[in-house]
Amino acid sequence: MRKVPKLRFKEFSDEWEEKKLGDILEFKNGVNASKEQYGKGIKFINVLDILNNDFITYDNIIGKVDIDNNTVEKYSVTYGDILFQRSSETREEVGMANVYLDKKNIATFGGFVIRGKKIGEYIPIFLNKLLKTNLARNEITSKSGGSTRYNVGQETLKDVRLLFPILQEQEKIANFLTNIDKKISLTEKKLELFREYKKGVMQKIFSQELRFKDSNGNDYPEWEEKTLGNYINFLTGYPFNSKKFNEEKRGVPLIRIRNLLDSNISTYYEGEYENKYIIKREDILIGMDGDFNVVKWKNNGALLNQRIVKVFSKNNLELCNTFLYYILEKPIKNINLKTFSTTVKHLSVKDIEKIIVNLPILKEQEKIANFLSDIDNKIENIEKELEGLKEFKKGLLQQMFV
Template sequence: MEKLLPQLRFPAFKGEWESKKLGDLLEFKNGINATKEQYGRGVKFINVLDILNNDFITHEKIIGSVDVDQSLADKFSVNYGDILFQRSSETREEVGTACVYLDKDISATFGGFVIRGKKIGEYEPVFLNKLLKTDLSRDAMTSKSGGSTRYNIGQEILNSIKLNLPYLPEQTKIATFLTAVDEKLTALKQKKSLLEQYKKGVMQQIFSQELRFKDDTSTSLSTGSGNDFADWEEKKLGEICEIAKSGGTPTSTNKEYYNGDIPFLSISDMTSQGKYLYFTSNHISALGLKNSSSWLVPTDSIIYSMYASVGFVAINKVPLATSQAVLNLIFKSEVNLEFMYYTLIDFQKNIAQFITTGTQGNLNAHSVKGFLIQIPSLPEQTKIANFLTAIDEKINHCQGQIEKATIWKKGLLQQLFV
């Protein structure tokens, strides 16, 4: 029989972990089923969204409330260390999702789509919360769930779930360590969010011309010692383009037109990659290009979505072809490409007036080429583009750190638990 030992362990701890059933640690109860008139006031009321949207729950994080008398609130109370489980879900992946309640000062109650596990055994709450979120624990839950249109998990199944735990001191050590890892991740996410908020605010000020650069070597806004740049000019988007042309789609029934060497862009390629486009999920052949209205858009053009994700902007870093859902813009020499990217991002707030009515609102090439754009001189365009690109680089660096830390944390969880 394989020993219950983790791959990664703090040096002070030895010996095997112990296998227990969840029912040895928790006593289960289904939640309150109230009428719709009772919701929106009263005591805090934990529902499925609180479980799904939080790593742990405190009183202030709870979204909803329910009006019940005190005796019922006491009967369905949630206290520090209790674990809440999602009882029912449309997807197997979410059923049985667990989240711990970590507020020592005030209790809450819980709803009918939630099962409360009241603490009856010895465990460290943060440790058990982390353990129940591991792939092993989640697989044990979801594999036992039943249902056809909805997946369900009940108290009997929860009672039977087997977990492997160390003694309490090791649980506490692991919980403290993983809490520190989570705090690091949270700090990185907050840093990224603050940078994104700063970028949004400064873009509004730049494109409203509330903030301006000076004609000098300074990279700061409105603080340089040089002269003011010239006034911005209003021009139609089409006037500053050498080419402004949508793509086309080769006949889908002709297999010879597809799976060639020419990257063929979809809207999902744009939304998944962001600012720069380096690849496409689909390709067409030279024959497909020739026998359609599609064309090969050169590197470093603006790719502008007119359908689906309307107003989404990107810059292609490889030559590619696009469908008619995209307007491809090649600018004149007096226009900075990166500046136009940010200009069109800022212009998104104005596009509602240009969208055609119908089951799905779209733009058309004529409307987009008619956008009235404020254009500064090329040197000021370049300063603005460099300034905003530097912020984006910081945001991307933060995102990279978040992704690395998330992968590292996942690896830790696989090795710290049995």
Template sequence: MKENRKNTLNVPNLRFPEFDSNWEEKYLSELMTFKNGLNASKDDYGSGYKFINVLDIINNDFIKHDCIIGSVNVKEADFQKNIVEYGDILFQRSSETREEVGQANVYLDEETPSTFGGFVIRGKKKADYNPIFLNYLLKTASARKEITSKSGGSTRYNVGQETLSSVKITTTIIEEQNKIASLLSKIEARISTQNKIIEDYKLLKKGMIQKIFNQEIRFKEKNGNYFPAWEEKKIGEVFEVTRGYVLAVTKMTQSSDTEYKYPVYSSQTKNNGLTGYYNEYLYENAITWTTDGANAGDVKYREGKFYCTNVSGVLLCKKGNANPCVAELLNSVTHKYVSYVGNPKLMNGVMANIKILLPSIPEQQKISSVLSAYDKKMGIESEYLDKLKSQKQYLLQNLFV
């Protein structure tokens, strides 16, 4: 590919070498005709034709018949009037935020058509374009800005058929569209494969955990004998049960440096609960769990020195019981003790009274080594996945005008 260092109007930063003509502005109405979806009575939903709704647009990279959530029972004539076929583009009609209104997705099922709902606008293909290319183009910052800037509303933002007809995009000849679509599809397929690899490792680890914790797999001492029988213990008998402290986001940094080097953990699911970095730490080599909110009961082993917020409980033990093995043992049972009266919660007193079967510390160390090996491999695969996603993002930012 070639890079255009002196980018001129209507030329992307990155191109295949065989293309050098300017891209052209076109109205979406030159490429497709628009129609609102059908509205049925509530008794008609749940069976019949697959029925594309807003969640199908938002939750998928592209839409195929089998991934559509809902269905609707309508007459054949109504289905044909509202048919969705390969290459059609679906738009979200309204949203509570301007940033999300008019989100687009493409229907890529060549075998089975579908229909669509009243909160969706269908763009029926009438001109030559590569559907995959157009799907990516409509997700670029410039295309999103063109759509959202034309949306109307105050408490809820909307786009209509006339709005979408007036949207201008910058596109290229079909041959270049095909090349770009092919490249991005290959990147997408590799990302999908990488996700599958990581999920497979997660399943392998889960299966191993089940066999170890059911004691189908046992470990032996150096003399060849099995380690001692596991003993039932209350968490409060083995650990000091405490929790983290409030820390304002403004006091953290989002990346580590020589001063702000201690990770701060909270209740969020992304980045393994990592919220930022701080210049002080509270604990070292301990087990944490989420005390409040949607992730209440989630247990993690935290290696090294760290800070954690007040929605994290902490288990401290100087005798060696704080390790990945015990964290996984706990994680397999703690969710049964979460209270769902009001906000989900698993507080210190409840945690302290949970009983689990504990292996001896030497066997815990053996089990922890096995589990850590899985985690290390998944970490390597996850890093590669992040690189693939960064590569895709770079291409999306530079292959379009």
């Protein structure tokens, strides 16, 4: 077995040492309380706290439990302890781990969690990262048992073997990855701020609290109430033959309803098609079933599948196509959808045609569309930056650990 990582800080050269988790952690199952005890008292760590945080502190723990001081002491969680998910419906999530990094406050932990109390020498942030690597996850999940639910126990975790560098190298790796995490967190906050800014600006624009002026500094005419059906056309997606679908990138990418929010297309079509079903960048698409969405497509050259429509302005030059995208989302979300089966709701073209909106003249539409498009471009750039940082971190995790 290779005992050094592919990517390493130059001042370290020693091989990493294999250890069992039982050498550095003492394991215990969590406290079980009656339902009357929950909702008050001391914070207790549950599965969601493990799954939803990069690390756990007292402030970001969701739940509370009312237990006496002796029980708190018996089930205490302090700085550097590791928490594991005991069971899961999927093998991929069983034994997921997280670290407690609060030096001021003691917490406790619930019955679906196993605590690894720190008894050996390790850098807590390093171990948290190590336990999230593919090698560590495979080591844990391969030892899990169960059929309908997968489980890991204390004895299983004790026997998990992983490779550790000396403490100085652990600390160097932990600090480096922590800086990457901080940059990711800042980028996520930046993205959220831009999204909130766009939301607030759109509310002001479409309530006409915020108005644009023409090139001479004069007000544009008042907006007029219009029915969308007089201004828009539709192209309904085609029911392509599923026997000619593949996931091996042979043929033409196919937009399915699941791709509207995630444009990473995985389905390709090898059959014949009409060119009118090829979707281009910035085309406006609406998913017509269930949790439907209005999107401005981001890529070129994909085929439009059934249950999706492309909507576009008629060639009468009274409705800017990009402006159409911005006015569609809210009214469509408010349509009382018709149910065509017991579980799935369906949006019809006639529903969209009946939408009544306030429209400014074309020149003001274009100004609004350009203004909002600039914000969208900034948001898209931040999204790409964030995706790049996460991919960079993923690559580091694969190369900086053994």
